[in-house]
Amino acid sequence: MHFAKFLEELRFSAAGAAATVLCFSAPVQAAESPLVAGGDVGNAPYIIKNPDGTYDGFDVQMLKEIARRLGRPGYQLVDQQWSGIFAGLDARRFEFIMASTVMTEKRAEAMLFTEATHDNDYRFLSLKSGPEIKSLDDLRGKRIAVNQGNVYDQWLTARADEYKWEVARYAKNSDAVQAVLAKRADANLASAGATTWTAVKNPMLKGGLVINSGQTKGLAFRLDDTELRNKVEDAIECMKLDGTIAALQEKWLGVEAGPDSITRNVQAGYGEPGLPGYDPTPHTPDCA
Structure with missing residues (x-):
């Protein structure tokens, strides 16, 4: 599928890609260069901006560890609004998208994915x-704030006629949360990890209904x-095997990874089985 058509179909705004002017080509991936990734800063607990301007969170700690295991001298995170993040990747403003991305067949036709790092339910x-949100009927006719263009936006939009709710779209999920606090929206829909973290950190908010999506990130x-995807996946597999990703998930997302969790188990080949771009070639990651 042509990338421009892919962006149009998902209503991603190319204007958001203007948030950064960096361009990267093959030499940037040289071992002497920092690992450069794109992410939506403010999407807590994945990418949090500290008062001193530094970044932290699940994705940031993952990026830092991946750079170390690849032998790269540090990392750089390029702040990119989600609505323009795929266009930013295509424009080579960063080497890959570090923001935990829900993997779908349509997206996999336009991008290469690693194997899944963790599950993605909605909340x-x-x-x-x-009032409590215990069922979708509790949101009938309500206004729901969401980060523009993501899977939660698409999920809400697909059910808007049935439940008569209004979808209010914001450039960042943090803005959508602020809309709830300001009573400009009745609810926000995001990943279960982001919602749970936000509710714990803000005493004025609470988590509600969880949607079991069956999706992974x-x-x-x-x-x-393909070369960089495979190198990063090798690092991810080692981080699964030694419990690094499981520890980060428990710390930042509040979810303990059991022995059968995707965060602990390596999948055969490169990429996500069943999606375009998957390479079933057997390999053993070098975790030395």
Whole structure:
């Protein structure tokens, strides 16, 4: 599928890609260069901006560890609004997307994915002083804030006629959360990890209904960058085997990884089985 058509179909705004002017080509991936990744800063707990301007969070700690295992001298995170992040990847403003990306067949036709790093359920967020959200009927006719263009936006939009809710789209999920706090929206929909973290950190908010999506998240690369995808996946597999990703998930997402969790188990081949771009060639990661 042509990339421009892919962006149009998902309503991703190319204008968001103007957030950064960096361009990268093959030499940037040299071992002497920092590992450069794109991410949506402010999407807590994945990428958090500290008061001193530094970044932290699940994705940031993953990026730092991947750079170390690849032998790269540090890392750089390029702040890119989600609505323009795929266009930013295509424009080579960064080497890959570090923001944990839900893997779908349509997306995999335009990008290469690693194997899954963790699961992705959805969860609603609302004011603690408001009514409980126990079913979708509780949101009938309500206004729901969401980060523009992501899978939660698409999920809400697909059900808008049925439940008569209004989808309010924001450039960042942090802005969507602020809309709930300001009573400009009745609820926010995001990943279960993001919602749970936000509710714990803000006493005015609470988590509600969880949607078991059956989806998983991984890292996204350009279609022509199989070599880097495979190198990063080797690092990810080692991080699964030694428990690094499981520890980060428990710390940042509040979810303990059991022995059968995708965060602990390596899948055969490179990429996500069943999706375009998957390479079933057997390999053993060098975790020395």
